[in-house]
Amino acid sequence: MLKMTSTVLKNLFSKSSTRMYPFEVREPFPLYRGELFNDIDTCIFCKKCEIKCPSQCITVSKNKDNGTGIWTCDPFACVYCGVCVEVCPTKSLHMKPNHRKPSATREMINMTGKVKVPKKKEAPKKTD
Ligand code: SF4
Ligand code: SF4
Numbered sequence: 001m002l003k004m005t006s007t008v009l010k011n012l013f014s015k016s017s018t019r020m021y022p023f024e025v026r027e028p029f030p031l032y033r034g035e036l037f038n039d040i041d042t043c044i045f046c047k048k049c050e051i052k053c054p055s056q057c058i059t060v061s062k063n064k065d066n067g068t069g070i071w072t073c074d075p076f077a078c079v080y081c082g083v084c085v086e087v088c089p090t091k092s093l094h095m096k097p098n099h100r101k102p103s104a105t106r107e108m109i110n111m112t113g114k115v116k117v118p119k120k121k122e123a124p125k126k127t128d
Pocket of ligand 1: 038042043044045046047048049050060087088089090091092093
C-alpha cells in the first residue's frame, strides 16, 4: 500500500509523459508517412496502386465514354505503408508529413481527372 501511494504521488507531481492531443500536437518526424495525396492531373489511372495496396483501400476506374478516371481511397483502411507511393509510375502519389484529423464519420477520398491517351510511337521510316 505504501509503495503504491508513493508511486501515485510521484506520478501526480512529475512531468507528464504524454500530450493533451488534439490540443497539443507533436511535430512529425522528418520521414513520417502521413496523409496520402494524389496529384490527379499527373495520375494516368494505371491501377498499379490499387493492385499493390495490401489493405485494398484504393479503387481506380475509367469511364471510356467521357474520358474521365476516378481514384478513390478509404483513409480509414489505409495502414500508411507507402507501397502505393513507391509503385506509382508518374509519382502522382505522395504522403505529407502531417497527421490526419480525427473524424467520427468515415470519409472517402474521391478524385476525378482526365484520362490521358498515351502517344503512339511513330513507326520507323523505311529506308530503301
Ligand atoms: S499508380 Fe499512380 S498513376 Fe497509377 S492509378 Fe495509382 S495514382 Fe494513378
Ligand atoms: S499507404 Fe499502403 S495501405 Fe495506404 S493506400 Fe497506400 S498502399 Fe494502401
